[in-house]
Amino acid sequence: MGLKAVIETARSSDAEAIHRLLRDAGEDKLLRRPEGDYRRSIEAGLFCVVRSEGALVGIAGAFPLSEGEPALVEMGSCYVAPPFRGFGLQKLLVRARIAAVVAEVDPNARILTAITPQNLGSRASILKAGFEPLGEHERLLIELCAYCVARPGAASDRLCCCDFFHIPRSRQRSEIAALLRPGPVLLARANGDRLSVTMDIDALKQPRAALAAFVRASAQPADAGA
Numbered sequence: 001m002g003l004k005a006v007i008e009t010a011r012s013s014d015a016e017a018i019h020r021l022l023r024d025a026g027e028d029k030l031l032r033r034p035e036g037d038y039r040r041s042i043e044a045g046l047f048c049v050v051r052s053e054g055a056l057v058g059i060a061g062a063f064p065l066s067e068g069e070p071a072l073v074e075m076g077s078c079y080v081a082p083p084f085r086g087f088g089l090q091k092l093l094v095r096a097r098i099a100a101v102v103a104e105v106d107p108n109a110r111i112l113t114a115i116t117p118q119n120l121g122s123r124a125s126i127l128k129a130g131f132e133p134l135g136e137h138e139r140l141l142i143e144l145c146a147y148c149v150a151r152p153g154a155a156s157d158r159l160c161c162c163d164f165f166h167i168p169r170s171r172q173r174s175e176i177a178a179l180l181r182p183g184p185v186l187l188a189r190a191n192g193d194r195l196s197v198t199m200d201i202d203a204l205k206q207p208r209a210a211l212a213a214f215v216r217a218s219a220q221p222a223d224a225g226a
Contacts, residue, residue: 073112
């Protein structure tokens with residue numbers, strides 16, 4: 001019959017379980033963030049959790065970096081427990097967070113992500129999800145990450161411990177269009193294991209019409225680089 005899971009918008013009551021999952025993960029590839037970032041992301045409706053049979057098996061956040069125009073939002077803290085890896089849950093979590101940013105922050109927001117060079121799995125996942133290497137704004141992001149505890153030393157030729165990526169507006173639209181399809185999403189691992197995922201995020205409830213309008217919007221010339 002296969003496994004079942006649900007992707008939901010996190011609530012304030014989930015904060016302790018989210019922090020515990022991150023502490024217990026012991027993943028040195030996950031970038032550390034101040035706890036206040038998680039609280040603000042949850043309060044803004046930008047944090048997602050994955051549950052299977054009531055257990056928390058995955059998390060993923062989106063974190064506003066600036067309130068200018070366009071707003072800059074970083075996707076981060078994406079973690080899936082080992083028994084649920086290999087299905088492609090990270091891609092669904094990318095879709096869920098794009099929808100949350102469009103519905104809750106700004107349809108014109110620039111969505112970015114930072115990946116440590118050694119995290120080859122996440123790099124492959126975000127490239128598959130439509131992210132592209134980012135050149136512009138890189139120095140701005142480095143300034144915004146001033147609290148980072150893993151910045152390269154003076155002997156390094158790297159400006160930052162991470163590589164930066166962004167997802168173009170056209171790809172944001174196609175990912176949300178896939179999210180708007182009715183019914184659960186059926187995923188499969190290479191070994192034949194199956195996972196049925198139900199999407200129960202706030203962005204697909206009241207603001208659903210706004211998401212549909214975002215998908216229908218004609219691409220602007222700036223989309224290619226946005």
